[in-house]
Amino acid sequence: MSNDHHGHGNEEHIAHILPAKMLIGVFVALIALTFITVGVHYMHLGTQPGFIVAMVIASIKAALIMLIFMHLAWDKLFNVVVFVSSFLLVLLFLGLAITDRSEYQPQIESWVYDNEVQ
Amino acid sequence: MTDTTADKIEGAVHGGDEHHDPTLAHHFDSHGQQFDSGKLGIWLFLTTEILFFSGLFCAYAVIRAMHPEIFEYGHYFLDTNLGFLNTCVLLLSSLTAAWAVRCVQVGNKKGLVLNIVVTILCACGFMAIKYVEYSHKIEYGMTWGQAFAPREPVYMTEKYRELHPAHAEAYAAGKHPETGALLEGIAKTGHPVVGGHEVAHDPLRPRNAHLFFTTYFTLTGLHGIHVLAGIIAWLWILRRVFRGDFTTKKFGAVDSVALYWHVVDLIWVYLFPLLYLID
Numbered sequence: 001m002s003n004d005h006h007g008h009g010n011e012e013h014i015a016h017i018l019p020a021k022m023l024i025g026v027f028v029a030l031i032a033l034t035f036i037t038v039g040v041h042y043m044h045l046g047t048q049p050g051f052i053v054a055m056v057i058a059s060i061k062a063a064l065i066m067l068i069f070m071h072l073a074w075d076k077l078f079n080v081v082v083f084v085s086s087f088l089l090v091l092l093f094l095g096l097a098i099t100d101r102s103e104y105q106p107q108i109e110s111w112v113y114d115n116e117v118q
Numbered sequence: 119m120t121d122t123t124a125d126k127i128e129g130a131v132h133g134g135d136e137h138h139d140p141t142l143a144h145h146f147d148s149h150g151q152q153f154d155s156g157k158l159g160i161w162l163f164l165t166t167e168i169l170f171f172s173g174l175f176c177a178y179a180v181i182r183a184m185h186p187e188i189f190e191y192g193h194y195f196l197d198t199n200l201g202f203l204n205t206c207v208l209l210l211s212s213l214t215a216a217w218a219v220r221c222v223q224v225g226n227k228k229g230l231v232l233n234i235v236v237t238i239l240c241a242c243g244f245m246a247i248k249y250v251e252y253s254h255k256i257e258y259g260m261t262w263g264q265a266f267a268p269r270e271p272v273y274m275t276e277k278y279r280e281l282h283p284a285h286a287e288a289y290a291a292g293k294h295p296e297t298g299a300l301l302e303g304i305a306k307t308g309h310p311v312v313g314g315h316e317v318a319h320d321p322l323r324p325r326n327a328h329l330f331f332t333t334y335f336t337l338t339g340l341h342g343i344h345v346l347a348g349i350i351a352w353l354w355i356l357r358r359v360f361r362g363d364f365t366t367k368k369f370g371a372v373d374s375v376a377l378y379w380h381v382v383d384l385i386w387v388y389l390f391p392l393l394y395l396i397d
Contacts, residue, residue: 014153014367017223018216027213034205034390038198041395044281047186054391061387069216070380076154079161086165090172094179101180116325 016074026068033061141368149367156370164381167344171385174337178392181329191323192330193396194278195260195268197251201394204247205386211240212383215376222369227359230372234356237379241349248342255331259317262335266328271320289321334393341389344382351375 037057045053067073072080139149146152182189218233259267272278273289288295355375358364364372 014150014369015223015373018220020217020220023213023217023220027209030209030212031206034202034209037391037395038202041198041391041397044397047190047397050395050397051391054395055388058388058391062384065212065380065384065387069212070377075157079157082158082161082165083168086168090168090175093172094176097176097180098183101183105184112325 016071018068018071022068026064030061030064033057033064141365152368153370153373156374160374160377164377167378167381171340174333174340175388178333178337181333185324185326185329187324188327188330189396191272191327192334193394194272194275194281195255195331196277196334196394198277198394200247200251201390204244205390207240207244207247208383208386211237211244212380214240215379219369219373219376222364222372223366225366230359230364231356234352234359238349238352238356241345241352244345245342245349248338252335260331262332263328266331267317268320268323269318271318272322273320274318337389337393341382341385344385348375348379348382351378 037054040053040057041050044050066083072083142149143152146155214233214236218230218237221227221229221233255261258269259265261267271289273282273286279286285295288298292300294300352375355372358371
């Protein structure tokens with residue numbers, strides 16, 4: 001079944017139609033990436049490298065879902081900007097919070113010492 | 119024949135012999151414009167959803183950055199296989215959601231109904247697996263905040279025994295795994311009781327270990343609420359399909375619910391490694 005509707009009388013082209021093969025192909029890729037994620041976990045690379053690899057693979061899966069299942073590859077650029085900006089803002093949010101994380105640690109440590117160690 | 123006021127307005131706006139498509143709202147020039155307007159609305163909503171979850175992800179990031187030992191301890195209590203199964207179930211539901219949109223675009227009503235039904239079934243399957251996980255945790259006292267009172271020490275969990283069999287044996291025998299010295303407090307003489315449950319003494323448990331489960335339950339709980347909301351939305355779409363609301367040119371609602379569903383899947387794609395695949 002063709003995914004394009006060219007010149008069917010007065011019918012407008014409302015939105016891109018995903019071909020069935022592409023749908024299944026992306027699904028198979030996502031499942032494969034999930035297997036890879038779990039497989040890498042069982043390789044026990046260590047906490048830090050394991051975390052980075054897991055996040056990279058998760059981001060690849062996210063990109064596939066966003067670009068194809070959510071049609072972003074064929075959507076108006078404005079919608080892409082709107083959605084991608086949310087992730088940038090989240091990064092900003094987490095980034096600023098993490099730079100601040102040790103701010104009150106000395107006070108916490110002294111409280112713990114006073115109350116629990118004795 | 120008596121005309122109602124609405125009929126009179128209808129006649130005045132559309133003139134006598136103009137063809138009027140009832141599925142195209144008056145304030146839009148074309149189906150394409152109608153569709154695009156709806157799209158922008160749902161994308162804005164999805165942006166707010168991402169930001170909504172980011173609060174909890176920020177809490178996760180800060181707690182894990184400050185206390186990695188809490189997460190290294192906590193993850194032994196989670197079943198990676200169930201998390202993996204949940205991921206696959208949600209990915210399948212994403213496929214059928216995207217396929218449902220394709221079906222409505224090409225006018226395939228049977229395929230549309232089938233795909234929506236499978237999406238709903240997958241969502242219910244996800245909730246069922248979540249229920250199994252949650253009930254096991256609650257039964258064994260692995261809950262949030264002050265109620266955290268695990269019945270078994272971490273070295274008795276399957277995952278720990280699989281990954282560190284020698285350590286698990288040593289701890290179970292009351293000995294330090296490296297020095298072989300006897301550990302204090304591995305009580306054979308009775309466990310302390312917290313909130314009606316016996317709490318296993320666990321030399322490996324870090325201070326504030328309950329924070330892992332607080333994070334786990336809030337993150338997966340909020341996600342679960344979104345899955346439930348998605349099930350309700352899909353049931354409503356199914357009702358509208360049977361009512362004959364959708365055409366190949368007017369299917370914005372199906373597309374919107376599918377986009378929402380993909381965001382729910384997206385969140386889980388990140389939750390799975392963050393909670394279940396900690397090394």
